[in-house]
Amino acid sequence: MELTTAIEKYRKLQAKLSAYYHAMSLIHYDGVTSAPSATAANRGQTLSVLSEETYLLSTGKETLELLEFLDAHKDELDYVQARSVYLSLKEIKEMQKIPLEEYVAYEELMVQSDDVWHKAKETSDFALFLPYLEKIFEYQKRFARYCAPDVHPYNYCLDKYEDGLTMDRCDEFFAALKSRLVPLIKKIGQKEQIDDSFLYGDFSEADQEKFSLSLMDVIGIDKGHCGLSTTEHPFTTSFGSHHDVRITTNYYRNNFTFSMFSVIHEGGHALYDMGSDDSLAYTNLDGGVSMGIHESQSRFYENLLGRSREFTKYVFPTVCSCFPSMKSCTAEDFYRAVNKVSPSLIRVDADEVTYALHIMVRYELEKRIMSGDLEVKDLPAEWNRLYKEYLGVDVPSDREGVLQDSHWSGGAIGYFPSYALGSAYGAQLLKKMKESVDVEACLKAGDFAPINAWNKENIWKHGRVYTPSQLLERVLGEAFDPFVFTDYLEKKYGEIYGL
């Protein structure tokens, strides 16, 4: 085979796989946005066919031969091509270790479990979800045994969402955070609490949607390529390539800040996905490199920018025009209210300071289940116990407890630590960005162009060309330091709470 022929064959293979991923992602998306309630089994039927086709296409003899040929000629490939082939080969070798029947059965389980989770959350009925969650953890353990028999099964999970992440690194990272956050939270707790009562009222879905769409414009999202829908749990997905991205949010009538910050959060994911270099479209290098880097972008927009004094002040007139009752407070009141620190029940509602504690609860529980030290059926009790221990709150129902997140129902075990990691990456990226961009001035003027340009140049356009650590090294020019994040929190909240 000629190398150019092989390269062309490989391009076509990637495009074909992108089409299958497009179809499967859209079927999932339809399931949570507009599908009728009793259609999950029908989607499962289709997904089992498409995932089987994808598996066969990815791991087939012809594909493997093609990849091995390309790998043998890697010195003649450019860096990007070689990286793409390396990743394909790595994924295929892993997929080959999972028997086809199990791969397909797992894909079908995902459809069912997502559907059951929605129902279980609605009725706060963990027992309904339990058999599915048990199977999901069971599959994860089995996949870990197949794919990475020499490492701890939870390390296998962590590595999937953040290349190279291990329990050791997590333990160290969380210990560092804890050493600074626990005293900070304690000090804040001794101060007079911020009044955020004006954030609660009656805000129609139509007004919140209007506001959400305007926020997408402000942060620089091209709505021609990014849509907004409503789901129980906000998320970002893309279809086929970075040219079609969708974000979702949820509108709570009594509080518009949930949709406000979830739209900015998902907007950060969307900007990252949409920022891939066009040459990467329809290849396996399109989109974000890892969930840690992804969350560094989403939480960057949500918190480091979205909850800054400059941005909240800039956006306040729009807030007042969409929600007239807000005129009773000042921009500074609004800034302080959206930064109120208060241990709470719901992760996605949590403030920047206590957020990592929510993650630590999930991390502990996942680690113990994957280690065989905790049974899935005992999750609710342990969840509630840890929330009391870490955050000091009583969990009144599983709906507000162990059933709150969609991640486990989608098989995303090992994902949560990337949120905390991403927050910390983000703080260090902001410090670096400030060396060349006047971020405060941009936020004051509501001008995200220079900020987005910096992110595009340094992070987004690279897609999956570099590993997460390579990417961070290239941008930061220094090692990852979690204390940049805790310094940021101490400074910001010290000022807000007068510590």
Next chain:
Amino acid sequence: MELTTAIEKYRKLQAKLSAYYHAMSLIHYDGVTSAPSATAANRGQTLSVLSEETYLLSTGKETLELLEFLDAHKDELDYVQARSVYLSLKEIKEMQKIPLEEYVAYEELMVQSDDVWHKAKETSDFALFLPYLEKIFEYQKRFARYCAPDVHPYNYCLDKYEDGLTMDRCDEFFAALKSRLVPLIKKIGQKEQIDDSFLYGDFSEADQEKFSLSLMDVIGIDKGHCGLSTTEHPFTTSFGSHHDVRITTNYYRNNFTFSMFSVIHEGGHALYDMGSDDSLAYTNLDGGVSMGIHESQSRFYENLLGRSREFTKYVFPTVCSCFPSMKSCTAEDFYRAVNKVSPSLIRVDADEVTYALHIMVRYELEKRIMSGDLEVKDLPAEWNRLYKEYLGVDVPSDREGVLQDSHWSGGAIGYFPSYALGSAYGAQLLKKMKESVDVEACLKAGDFAPINAWNKENIWKHGRVYTPSQLLERVLGEAFDPFVFTDYLEKKYGEIYGL
């Protein structure tokens, strides 16, 4: 090969194809319900891959051998299996005549043209749509040459939507209608016009949606398997099997009857699709047999039932509760208003009597283009001329003229006659149904169960097992007679207008 093995292989092949159709239908649906505006090219990319796969799967050597084996053993198959194999073989032989590149290019064109049609309609810009429409007609002519070189290309088109339909049959059918409708319309025109001014006002989308959802309940649609969305042009689609069906409508603020009757119309399509026997799911016999029979169901629910005095009276209290301004009129006023006969511009808004004239315009134009007697660029002028001639109305813009329907942008040339045919089938079916079901009593009580049970037993459950004419013969026990329809119209509107 053992016959049982072949049957099992065939079952799997059908299930696989159903999955691809699910994915492709959903991508189309996403395109018109919630996709961002600039993502059509991305969908085209994915659809070109999936349609190529579908083509290869349908026409591949292995598939053909399997089907020929099954066909050779057709005497050992049951009736349903044999019919399924026959249809597959027929479709494959036809598909094989179309070169793969053209099949895929056409599928990509469909995505683009649908997108461009939406934009062209919005801005009333026929020139924008023209190059796409020219290509569509060009492809249709070419496909006709490939697949049915011995028949007139327009007969090839008609037959696709109604097995056995020809220009001769259409000409005869439309002549029959014309002979009775033209005098009827003339007589009505001489009478005092019905006041329907109270149907126009300000009706919020939320209220209309609430009403639409309640109508779905009234006519007996299981919402667990049928969803409702908003699109420019209402339609019905199904995903993978009859277990997941979607209908769409459009809400016009100034008039709720558009969404009311389009929901009942699409609801009729949905009931038909959803009524297939469960054993037909994931086979090529699932769903409706032809567009003529499909429209016989949709227009049956919309007009024969939905615009009856009994039904409008039954639903009137709900109308008043959703739209309080309607309390100013009586149920009888409402019945008369939704049956006002008035030559108009928009097909989907047309009354039962003048509706067929809208179809005849489209039929004439399609026939002339497919015969080479009219150029696509001359469509708007000819459209406007025929509307003046047949309906006596002046067309003020292409938006309200040649661009109003989505059919051509989706490649559906030859589809329109099935609407008129369906209306006429429906009248004869109603006459038959009344021999065993007290339809008036059901409508008075808002009890659709006996009506739906009759349709399920006689039409829906059979899916595509019988040809349209076989099906009609089985149900009616007599030949198709278009004058049953004109008799119905003369009686109903004679009474309404006091002729």
